[in-house]
Amino acid sequence: MKTENYMNLEFPSKSANESFARAAIACFAAQLDPTLDEVGDIKTAVSEAVTNCIVHAYPDSIGPVILRAKILSGNVLDIVIKDRGRGIEDIEQARKPMFTTGGEERSGMGITIMESFMTEFSISSKEGKGTSIHMKRKIVRRGGKK
Amino acid sequence: MNVTSFVQDRQLTVALYGEIDHHSAREIMQTVSEKIDLYMPLRCILDFRDVSFMDSSGIAVVINALRRMNTLKGKLLLQNIPPQPYKVLRAAGIEKLTEIREGCTK
Ligand SMILES: Nc1ncnc2c1ncn2[C@@H]1O[C@H](COP(=O)(O)OP(=O)(O)OP(=O)(O)O)[C@@H](O)[C@H]1O
Numbered sequence: 001m002k003t004e005n006y007m008n009l010e011f012p013s014k015s016a017n018e019s020f021a022r023a024a025i026a027c028f029a030a031q032l033d034p035t036l037d038e039v040g041d042i043k044t045a046v047s048e049a050v051t052n053c054i055v056h057a058y059p060d061s062i063g064p065v066i067l068r069a070k071i072l073s074g075n076v077l078d079i080v081i082k083d084r085g086r087g088i089e090d091i092e093q094a095r096k097p098m099f100t101t102g103g104e105e106r107s108g109m110g111i112t113i114m115e116s117f118m119t120e121f122s123i124s125s126k127e128g129k130g131t132s133i134h135m136k137r138k139i140v141r142r143g144g145k146k
Numbered sequence: 147m148n149v150t151s152f153v154q155d156r157q158l159t160v161a162l163y164g165e166i167d168h169h170s171a172r173e174i175m176q177t178v179s180e181k182i183d184l185y186m187p188l189r190c191i192l193d194f195r196d197v198s199f200m201d202s203s204g205i206a207v208v209i210n211a212l213r214r215m216n217t218l219k220g221k222l223l224l225q226n227i228p229p230q231p232y233k234v235l236r237a238a239g240i241e242k243l244t245e246i247r248e249g250c251t252k
């Protein structure tokens with residue numbers, strides 16, 4: 001699929017950047033003319049991935065979070081969120097609903113939400129090296145658009 | 147702070163507002179807990195009308211309030227949930243754990 005547009009961002013794993021990342025992806029996705037529901041799904045998935053970098057990848061430090069997005073031909077938004085943190089020991093386990101290593105403040109639903117809100121989803125991770133989340137969302141083309 | 151509340155006849159209503167994410171959730175969770183512990187209501191209503199965004203951090207806020215109300219043998223009720231937070235709560239199966247009133251206000 002042809003890349004029609006792209007953007008790359010890097011920011012430190014500070015919680016104030018969660019809302020920044022959501023706003024950034026919503027603005028970038030706007031050119032696909034998504035519905036409110038579609039933007040809601042995309043913002044939610046990005047919020048989950050970025051929060052995981054902040055909470056889990058760098059539990060006691062601040063490290064870089066990378067957010068890359070592309071618009072692919074066929075009205076597809078392609079998103080990568082990457083960290084160079086702790087990594088995930090057992091990905092199968094991490095994907096299970098309600099599985100969390102985060103205690104009372106987490107519910108273990110983030111990955112489940114990303115998987116169900118996006119059209120495609122994959123994780124790769126290496127212990128001690130970092131984690132990368134790749135997801136895609138097709139935006140329905142509505143009447144009257146190019 | 148992202149919370150206002152009022153109490154009447156041992157019913158506590160907490161109106162949440164703004165964006166509920168990991169950045170804001172801890173303070174919201176603490177405030178809701180403090181209100182429940184202070185008023186010991188029979189019914190606690192969380193009103194989502196003015197919540198503009200919520201991710202899984204909000205699920206933990208609801209579960210925490212539910213736990214507290216269970217120990218008081220009281221009820222938790224969620225109301226006026228806009229579509230985006232509603233979808234997140236549904237993904238977590240919250241409607242099986244607590245009553246939802248006037249959910250999904252389009
Ligand atoms: N970027 C990451 N780096 C290291 N570990 C991660 C990362 N993302 C997820 N994990 C691990 O996978 C588990 C599940 O993640 P998930 O987002 O589903 O739930 P959670 O973050 O624990 O809770 P919630 O997202 O509901 O607040 C986490 O508890 C953590 O152990």
Ligand SMILES: [Mg+2]
Nearest residue numbers: 048052110111
């Ligand atoms: Mg998470």
